[in-house]
Amino acid sequence: MSQMSHSWDPDRYLTYADQRGRPFADLLARVPAEKPRTVVDLGCGPGNLTALLADRWPDAAVTGIDSSPEMIAAAREIAGVRWEVADLRDWVRPDPLALRAPVDVLVSNATLQWLPDHIELLPRLVDRVAPGGWFAFQVPGNFDEPSHTIRTDIAERTPYAEHVRDVAVPSSHEPVDYLRVLLGLGCEADVWETTYLHVLTGPDPVFDWVSGTGARPTIQALPEELRGEFEDEFRRLLREAYPADPSGRVVLPFRRIFAVARTAAS
Structure with a gap:
């Protein structure tokens, strides 16, 4: 069944830019490539993190790719990077004429979880990496937490269910699953997880956090006459699940899964 399309809001996504950016920095720190010629960021979003790739490897040709025209429009304000609107699944399609050059460093940060079959795409992603090159990705691993399960529970109720049954819902696998696939592809691989607080x-x-990412497709799919009611209930239940302390601070635990793989040298 096809999933309903949605659009992204760069400004809303960047509300928690520092916290969202930390996993990217932690992932990048584990990629020891020295002088790559080509670096690609698949699912680059508004480009603020892709700019770190250009800073890290100033002599490389860095490309940021995202399927959202809104995100790429925001990213184009950042110099030093080539920006492209494209679907990740199209980017990894086989190239029978071998017209596309391999990539020395391929990065995908908090993107693969939007593709239900992404673990099956790993061989094609690895194929796009040059021999001895690096493939690094990070996906959320918190889909059994209230920040996601509450959305699911409300979305299954009448009258919301008929409007959101086909929306995109993120998901991921366990770290060992990614490790087994990468090792089976002949890569050296380092896979780990971290829970940020x-x-x-x-x-x-x-609510502000999830409505800019995982819950956004669901909220967008609702007609205006239902959206406010849905959001009110979502907010209420999230406040109960994540109560503020006397100083007004709320702690959001967020588990993330990381993988850094080096392809076999030719």
Whole structure:
């Protein structure tokens, strides 16, 4: 069944830019490539993190790719990177004429979880990496947490269910699953997980976080006459699941899964 399309809001996504950016920095720190010629960021979003790749490897040709025209429009304000609107699944399609040069460093940060079959795409992603090159990705691993399960529970109710049954819903696998696939592809691989404890402030901060990412497709799919009611209930239940302390601070635990793989040298 096809999934309904949605659009992204760069400004809303960047509300927690520092906290969202930390996993990218932690991932990048484990990629020891010295002088890559080509670096690609698949699912680059508004480009603020892709710019770190250009800073890390100033002599490389860095390309940021995202399927969202809104995200790429925001990214184009950042110099030093080539930006492209494209679907990740199209980017990894086989190239029978071998017209596309391999990539020395391929990065995908918090993107693969939007593709239900992404673990089956890993061989094609690895194929796009040059011999001895690096493939690094990070995906959320917190889909059994209230920040996601509450959305699912509400979305299954009448009258919302008929409007959101086909929306995109993120998911991921366990670290060992990614490790086995990467090792089976002949890569050297390092896979690990980290749970960040994000300290958030302001009214309904967890709602603000998830409504800019994982819950956005669901909220967008609802007609206006239902959206406000859905959001009110979502906010209320999130406040119960993530209560503020006396100082107004809310702690959002966020598990993330990382993988850094080096392809076999030719």
